[in-house]
Amino acid sequence: METLPTLSVGQYTLVFNVFSLTLAAFAASTVFFWMQRGRVAPEYRTALTITGLVTFIALYHYIQILFDWKGAFELVDGAYVASGQPFNDAYRYVDWLLTVPLLLVELLLVMRLSKQETVSKGWLLGGLAALMIILGYPGEVSSEAGTRWLWWSLSMIPFLIILYQLFIGLGEAINRQPASARGLVSTARYLTVIAWLFYPIVFLFPMLGLTGAGAETAVQVGYSIADIVAKAVFGLLIYTIAVIKTDDEAA
């Protein structure tokens, strides 16, 4: 359990509003992805079901995070001080544990590989993603720099294998995509990497001496934006790919 710094009214309110924005964005994306399932060919509907599941699970966790944030501070003499109630960091990890494997499955489903390849790559990438999250957690809850570095490094191993799989292992499958969708599938891959890189960098903050009110604010705002990009914006790409392939295959 981390010790919460005292925040200015501006810092506390900024984080609160960003949480609220993220919550609204995930609620809206969930409805959009599920409602638009009928817009794409049956082969792509499972991808949209799962795309909506990811934002749905994230919506649940941001509701919890929002209320936790509210309970963890109280306004005393014009500043927000820790109320003694914990701000539960684990919501993020539980969220990632459930959603990150599903994000990779979305991408595989919209690529429409052979059934066998989808299943084998799905288990491989999903398993690596879960392992990556699990290995990060013991470091996250530790305040000792050595322990943090150890688990950070261990967690980077599955992360690098996932990158290798996305760029080398799936390279040939991406070349097999129809020309109209190939660019977007490749963009989805880059978006994944760029959004995901944010997390191990934020993890390093306390080890680099970035602590206190400013760092706490930056971390919470940064995680929220990274979550929106990695889940809702990524999901919109998946949706667009499914629409383009649907129209191409009908033509």
Place this chain on the structure above:
Amino acid sequence: METLPTLSVGQYTLVFNVFSLTLAAFAASTVFFWMQRGRVAPEYRTALTITGLVTFIALYHYIQILFDWKGAFELVDGAYVASGQPFNDAYRYVDWLLTVPLLLVELLLVMRLSKQETVSKGWLLGGLAALMIILGYPGEVSSEAGTRWLWWSLSMIPFLIILYQLFIGLGEAINRQPASARGLVSTARYLTVIAWLFYPIVFLFPMLGLTGAGAETAVQVGYSIADIVAKAVFGLLIYTIAVIKTDDEAA
């Protein structure tokens, strides 16, 4: 009603986070099973309706369990002590009473036996499952070892008859499954046995002297994982079997 031990912040929070994860997993699975009904042939849609019902009922009970857990403890001097509000064990039993018979019905429906066999086996296995749960409960609420052993033994009788039915009574019906699905149907059967074995073992904990904070934490985490495996992972197997049989029969 059991007396709750004092838990460390780590123990209390671990259980809370596992409950929250379980709740999110059941919410997501429910939507998935119901939304994907259209993916399978009409013959298998009832199986998916029921698969989603099981996780939906479990979702309701985990919402109650999560709030009960929150209310049953309070943070005093860095430890979680019993607040005096009860933690209601009966939610689990009510959940099992409703869901365990349905789990067996899911399996029968996806096997697509004759209508007559489905009905007769459904009543037999569903009735045995309900009896198994009802017989366990008087032992669960007793703190006397003799009473616990008596009801545990009585509850094991229907459990063993269910196992006999799954492995001998349904053996011939499993051999009649299409080759592509036979392995998975058999796996579903093993998953049932392995996940279900967890419950009578946990029941024995207090009789084996396993009590206190560590045991309470292990029991709650263990029940949650067993529930996820027995309901959501089992449901995913049922879904996969239904998809494979749908595609096979269309070919």
